[in-house]
Amino acid sequence: MPMTRTTPLVVVMGVSGSGKSTVGRAVADRLDVDFVDGDDLHPEANVAKMAAGIALDDDDRFPWLEAIGEWLAAHESTGGAIACSALKRIYRDQLRRHAPDVEFLHLSGSQEVIAARQAARHGHFMPPSLLASQFATLEPLAADERGVVVDVDQSVDEIVQEYVDRAVASRPHPIPEES
Numbered sequence: 001m002p003m004t005r006t007t008p009l010v011v012v013m014g015v016s017g018s019g020k021s022t023v024g025r026a027v028a029d030r031l032d033v034d035f036v037d038g039d040d041l042h043p044e045a046n047v048a049k050m051a052a053g054i055a056l057d058d059d060d061r062f063p064w065l066e067a068i069g070e071w072l073a074a075h076e077s078t079g080g081a082i083a084c085s086a087l088k089r090i091y092r093d094q095l096r097r098h099a100p101d102v103e104f105l106h107l108s109g110s111q112e113v114i115a116a117r118q119a120a121r122h123g124h125f126m127p128p129s130l131l132a133s134q135f136a137t138l139e140p141l142a143a144d145e146r147g148v149v150v151d152v153d154q155s156v157d158e159i160v161q162e163y164v165d166r167a168v169a170s171r172p173h174p175i176p177e178e179s
């Protein structure tokens with residue numbers, strides 16, 4: 001019989017400023033799994049490009065998504081949470097090639113709400129001027145993609161609780177029995 005676990009392997013996705021790092025950390029604390037901020041896995045050139053106000057393209061994101069995918073693959077048996085924008089379906093497909101069991105928590109909100117949060121945030125390399133391109137690039141989860149969408153216009157605790165209620169408590173994640 002396969003064992004079941006309730007600790008998912010989850011990518012906290014969304015546009016810049018949607019709360020991926022904040023919520024990802026809180027989700028990982030709540031589920032007692034490892035967390036990493038995908039921003040820390042960007043090649044230096046990507047960070048420099050974003051800091052200069054230039055949006056990343058598919059070629060820029062490819063090696064970064066490979067690194068995210070490797071982290072996911074390494075956490076398949078333990079579960080884990082990682083913050084990664086994962087804006088396009090092809091990016092999520094790339095991650096699923098590394099970790100087919102991965103699920104997504106899409107932090108969704110209006111450009112107005114997220115822009116206000118970015119404006120209040122200081123010392124981050126991502127300029128608010130790139131928010132429009134983030135929204136233009138975003139492809140929401142399709143019906144066949146494993147994941148949930150949670151509205152960011154509520155407290156971090158409420159977001160985590162909604163995620164736990166909808167994705168974790170209701171849906172055990174089968175993993176192979178250890179030999």
Ligand SMILES: Nc1ncnc2c1ncn2[C@@H]1O[C@H](COP(=O)(O)OP(=O)(O)OP(=O)(O)O)[C@@H](O)[C@H]1O
Nearest residue numbers: 015016017018019020021022117121126154155156
């Ligand atoms: N639910 C929330 N309510 C109020 N403020 C929030 C909430 N979630 C995040 N914030 C705040 O909004 C700002 C953006 O959050 P955070 O840095 O976690 O987003 P992010 O998606 O990781 O951004 P980036 O992708 O640009 O690194 C932060 O100042 C954070 O404290």
Ligand SMILES: O=C(O)[C@H](O)[C@@H](O)[C@H](O)[C@H](O)CO
Nearest residue numbers: 015016017039056085086126
């Ligand atoms: O795909 C992208 O364009 C990038 O990953 C950005 O989303 C940033 O990493 C991040 O959100 C920083 O603020």
